[in-house]
Amino acid sequence: MSIIEVKNLTKKFGDFVAVDNISFSVEKGEIFAFLGPNGAGKTTTIKMLTTLLEPTVGEIKVNNFNLKNERDDVRRSFGIVFQDPSLDDDLTAYENMEFHAVLYGHDKNDRPKRIEELLRLVDLWDRQKNLVKTFSGGMKRRLEIARALIHTPKIIFLDEPTVGLDPQTRNHIWSYVVNLSKKEGVTVFLTTHYMEEAEKMANRVVVIDHGKIIGSGTPAELKSKTETNSLEEAFLKLTGNSIRPDEASSVDMLRSHARMWGRKR
Amino acid sequence: MSTIYILWLRQLKKYIRSTPRIIGSLGQPLLFLLVFGFGFGSIFEKAGGGNYIQFLVPGIVAMAVVFTAIFGGIELIWDRQFGFLKETMVAPVSRFNIMLGRTFGGASVSVLQGIAVLLISFLIGFKMQHILMIFPAVIFMFLTAFFFTALGTAIASKLTDMQAFPIIMNFLVMPLFFLSGSIFPLDTAPKVLQVLGKIDPLFYGIDGLRFAFIGTSHFNPWIDLLVLVGFSLMVLLAGKHLFEKMEA
Ligand SMILES: Nc1ncnc2c1ncn2[C@@H]1O[C@H](COP(=O)(O)OP(=O)(O)OP(=O)(O)O)[C@@H](O)[C@H]1O
Numbered sequence A: 001m002s003i004i005e006v007k008n009l010t011k012k013f014g015d016f017v018a019v020d021n022i023s024f025s026v027e028k029g030e031i032f033a034f035l036g037p038n039g040a041g042k043t044t045t046i047k048m049l050t051t052l053l054e055p056t057v058g059e060i061k062v063n064n065f066n067l068k069n070e071r072d073d074v075r076r077s078f079g080i081v082f083q084d085p086s087l088d089d090d091l092t093a094y095e096n097m098e099f100h101a102v103l104y105g106h107d108k109n110d111r112p113k114r115i116e117e118l119l120r121l122v123d124l125w126d127r128q129k130n131l132v133k134t135f136s137g138g139m140k141r142r143l144e145i146a147r148a149l150i151h152t153p154k155i156i157f158l159d160e161p162t163v164g165l166d167p168q169t170r171n172h173i174w175s176y177v178v179n180l181s182k183k184e185g186v187t188v189f190l191t192t193h194y195m196e197e198a199e200k201m202a203n204r205v206v207v208i209d210h211g212k213i214i215g216s217g218t219p220a221e222l223k224s225k226t227e228t229n230s231l232e233e234a235f236l237k238l239t240g241n242s243i244r245p246d247e248a249s250s251v252d253m254l255r256s257h258a259r260m261w262g263r264k265r
Numbered sequence B: 001m002s003t004i005y006i007l008w009l010r011q012l013k014k015y016i017r018s019t020p021r022i023i024g025s026l027g028q029p030l031l032f033l034l035v036f037g038f039g040f041g042s043i044f045e046k047a048g049g050g051n052y053i054q055f056l057v058p059g060i061v062a063m064a065v066v067f068t069a070i071f072g073g074i075e076l077i078w079d080r081q082f083g084f085l086k087e088t089m090v091a092p093v094s095r096f097n098i099m100l101g102r103t104f105g106g107a108s109v110s111v112l113q114g115i116a117v118l119l120i121s122f123l124i125g126f127k128m129q130h131i132l133m134i135f136p137a138v139i140f141m142f143l144t145a146f147f148f149t150a151l152g153t154a155i156a157s158k159l160t161d162m163q164a165f166p167i168i169m170n171f172l173v174m175p176l177f178f179l180s181g182s183i184f185p186l187d188t189a190p191k192v193l194q195v196l197g198k199i200d201p202l203f204y205g206i207d208g209l210r211f212a213f214i215g216t217s218h219f220n221p222w223i224d225l226l227v228l229v230g231f232s233l234m235v236l237l238a239g240k241h242l243f244e245k246m247e248a
């Protein structure tokens, strides 16, 4: 049974087509990897799936709810770790968790227990009272994962959750994810540029480039289709060798503004 | 309700934790208070205007309130740039409640800032007609703050970076401040200024504050109150519309 269904999805920014008529589905309980070079349209697709962006064309169903008219039901169905940071640096780890729990209407009496359980899961319980601005990148990532799980979502979106992290932390994060999927049956929708990670983790892969889907299947299927020995080789064969223009993202530019304005982040 | 509460609480916590911000935003009102208060005081009194500090303090308290409020609204841009906004936008709560929570939070912080300026004014000789009048004063501060926070939020929902902030300050906030009768009485000013002042929401905020602090006002304070509520509802509705359409 599929838990995410996408039909003829398109997103245009002005004349530029970021996502170009894609259709795919994600099965309940699977670990699904959405792969593609920089600028392929992965984040844009995730933003549409999570109600942050309005699709230009297309239909989306998440957990059997229609994204157009059952937004809040869709929103309750998933947790998300965004590609860019999304914590409040001026609050503590615990307060960030609490904020989320309140917004999602998590039962007040159960709240402290749930927050403790998740902070322990990601080894941050002893840092609960520290402001997030004192955290390392890996700690912030772990906190974001814990936060995304508070309301026991059926689906978790992980948009490049391991970028910039050391191998230890990456292994750690992936082991939580495997655990979630195995023990709790949570569906995992992830993107990553580390092909070995995708190959190890994913039950199924979709490759997108220039907004179009150019390959899909299990990692083994993709390898045999492209006659290659690893998912990385298969990925390169599908997407070609040219380097994508990697514009400084608007967030990076803002960071430097922020510094000019005298705010440390 | 709990959505509004947690957003309000967040603004308050962030405010209390940032001592530099508190001190920084007291700087400008204090400067105005000292420079104008002692600079113009004798001219004002010679011209028969009465004690200038008594006249000026309500305007300067309002200044602290308004500047903090606008900034509190504009802070939405920071939240967008640093990503926290997305966290609230994917939550299963109405956008309007998010906006209300932010606005209440920003307005409360602004009232605290206004009270801080008031306390300092006592040190340089300002006297309130009656200490209990602090209650109506807080109401006027809050309504003024609410309007300007909502205005800042509405503007910020259309902006992607902080570069527009000086434009907003210089072309919107400062004119509104000077037109409001904050540092000179509008009643003796040229007709044009008098008319413009009457469409400035801050005029009513300051008029209400003067009533509470020193017992004199241009309009009946109930009229000030109604006008402020009206302006606030208007900008809140506009903000609601913009906020609901906003993409993160
Ligand atoms: N708000 C926007 N306005 C205009 N163009 C946009 C906007 N958001 C994304 N794009 C463009 O859409 C394309 C797809 O971007 P997207 O962020 O989805 O890529 P991605 O696959 O997530 O890439 P990465 O691996 O670098 O994160 C890019 O060319 C990007 O510049």
Ligand SMILES: [Mg+2]
Binding pocket: A042, A043, A044, A083, A159
């Ligand atoms: Mg991306």
